[in-house]
Amino acid sequence: MSAISSLVPARFLTIIAHLVIVITIFWSRENNVKASLPLEFTQEQYDSEDQKLVVALAVTLGLFAIELSGFFSGVSMFNCSQGLLSTGAHASASVALLFFLFEQWELDIYWAILAICSVLPAVVEIILFVGVFGLKKKPL
Amino acid sequence: MAFYEVYSHPALIRYKTSVCTKATLFLVAILCLTYISPLLVAYRSQGFWTKRSTYEEQPVVRYRYEALLVAATSPLGDHVTWSTFPYLNNMLGPNFRIPAVSVREEDQNQDGKLDLLIFKLQLPLRADEQVYSVQLLLTFSYQLHRMSTVVMQTLAYVQHSSSVPGAKLFIGGDLRLQQRAPLAHRGLNNIYNVSVIDGSSPFVSSYDLENIMRSYQSRNLTTVLSCPSPVWTLGRAEGSPFELSAEIRYPLEVISYRPGFWETIKLAWIQYVSVLLIFLWVSERVQRFVFQNQVLTTVPVAVEKLHLS
Numbered sequence: 001m002s003a004i005s006s007l008v009p010a011r012f013l014t015i016i017a018h019l020v021i022v023i024t025i026f027w028s029r030e031n032n033v034k035a036s037l038p039l040e041f042t043q044e045q046y047d048s049e050d051q052k053l054v055v056a057l058a059v060t061l062g063l064f065a066i067e068l069s070g071f072f073s074g075v076s077m078f079n080c081s082q083g084l085l086s087t088g089a090h091a092s093a094s095v096a097l098l099f100f101l102f103e104q105w106e107l108d109i110y111w112a113i114l115a116i117c118s119v120l121p122a123v124v125e126i127i128l129f130v131g132v133f134g135l136k137k138k139p140l
Numbered sequence: 141m142a143f144y145e146v147y148s149h150p151a152l153i154r155y156k157t158s159v160c161t162k163a164t165l166f167l168v169a170i171l172c173l174t175y176i177s178p179l180l181v182a183y184r185s186q187g188f189w190t191k192r193s194t195y196e197e198q199p200v201v202r203y204r205y206e207a208l209l210v211a212a213t214s215p216l217g218d219h220v221t222w223s224t225f226p227y228l229n230n231m232l233g234p235n236f237r238i239p240a241v242s243v244r245e246e247d248q249n250q251d252g253k254l255d256l257l258i259f260k261l262q263l264p265l266r267a268d269e270q271v272y273s274v275q276l277l278l279t280f281s282y283q284l285h286r287m288s289t290v291v292m293q294t295l296a297y298v299q300h301s302s303s304v305p306g307a308k309l310f311i312g313g314d315l316r317l318q319q320r321a322p323l324a325h326r327g328l329n330n331i332y333n334v335s336v337i338d339g340s341s342p343f344v345s346s347y348d349l350e351n352i353m354r355s356y357q358s359r360n361l362t363t364v365l366s367c368p369s370p371v372w373t374l375g376r377a378e379g380s381p382f383e384l385s386a387e388i389r390y391p392l393e394v395i396s397y398r399p400g401f402w403e404t405i406k407l408a409w410i411q412y413v414s415v416l417l418i419f420l421w422v423s424e425r426v427q428r429f430v431f432q433n434q435v436l437t438t439v440p441v442a443v444e445k446l447h448l449s
Contacts, residue, residue, distance in 0.1 A: 003433030080435045081162055
């Protein structure tokens with residue numbers, strides 16, 4: 001199927017691109033934290049906002065782990081719908097996080113990006129896991 | 141013989157599916173991404189809705205032949221006054237002095253709108269008087285016609301003082317429009333079509349320069365004489381009058397206005413469609429890949445009949 005032969009590498013590349021941007025944001029998160037705070041802030045406020053962003057990034061990495069494990073183990077590698085959904089979600093996330101990083105958006109927007117572009121593919125991945133290992137369906 | 145393409149035409153394939161399928165979901169998602177993203181791109185890069193634009197116009201300015209002159213004739217503050225308002229002149233008493241005035245307006249480029257006011261005034265003085273400061277107020281009627289019609293009465297106020305008595309004052313400048321807010325793009329604006337100085341008032345307070353300037357400056361649309369360098373000539377001969385000469389030009393104005401609904405929509409539409417073209421192309425490629433390669437199952441229906449039946 002020619003679709004899968006282009007969809008699998010596309011999905012892999014978009015996941016890796018999303019992962020790279022998440023790691024970049026992890027190392028340069030200072031500006032995003034400052035954008036979420038008022039002009040005058042205390043060190044405690046900074047630390048709490050920083051903590052929130054670190055938690056969000058850690059959750060993203062966890063969801064990546066779920067999805068990559070499903071992808072590399074073959075559970076969802078040849079599933080067309082999951083491939084399309086994952087490619088679309090991670091591509092949108094890459095563009096959104098690019099803006100998040102360069103335009104120094106606030107923290108609240110990150111939660112929205114997380115919900116739409118990281119949670120959705122991971123949830124479908126978990127459903128597929130349950131389908132393959134629990135209900136013994138063929139992984140296609 | 142060489143083999144070449146003589147003719148080609150596209151063959152249409154329709155992909156059909158029922159409403160509650162993954163294909164429909166995909167279609168909805170891709171349509172949202174295609175039609176909403178250009179709006180976001182165009183809006184976030186600033187300037188989507190034009191709030192202010194400019195246009196050029198030569199205003200129709202006429203001098204109204206009203207003037208008010210106050211000249212200080214001693215360092216202690218004695219002054220002489222002259223005006224074109226009979227009520228004020230009657231109240232001045234011994235401070236009233238009549239100068240010789242000559243006024244001319246010229247249309248230099250023959251476009252039917254006046255361009256220059258030449259105002260010459262000669263103030264006779266007594267032997268013991270010298271002029272130390274001059275305050276002159278001239279009124280104009282000002283009209284704009286190109287976008288909204290603006291009809292108003294404005295003034296030019298000149299003030300110059302020196303610790304050294306002078307013989308001549310020359311003022312050369314432009315009558316510039318000052319706006320606090322952009323003008324409308326159509327309609328009539330004549331709220332300022334009232335005399336700057338109320339010539340029919342018998343009260344001295346209506347001819348007080350401070351009151352006049354205070355109520356004038358509270359307007360949103362005024363004119364100001366921009367004269368960066370008045371020339372105060374010294375050395376008045378005995379017995380000769382004080383000369384005041386002013387050349388006021390009416391220049392081409394760059395006026396800022398709020399664009400109307402259709403102009404704003406036209407400019408926003410241009411911005412939206414030019415970004416939409418890119419997203420449409422990308423979406424077309426993605427949809428062709430998805431439906432041609434059956435990534436989501438649909439029923440392809442070829443429209444061209446393959447055989448005669």
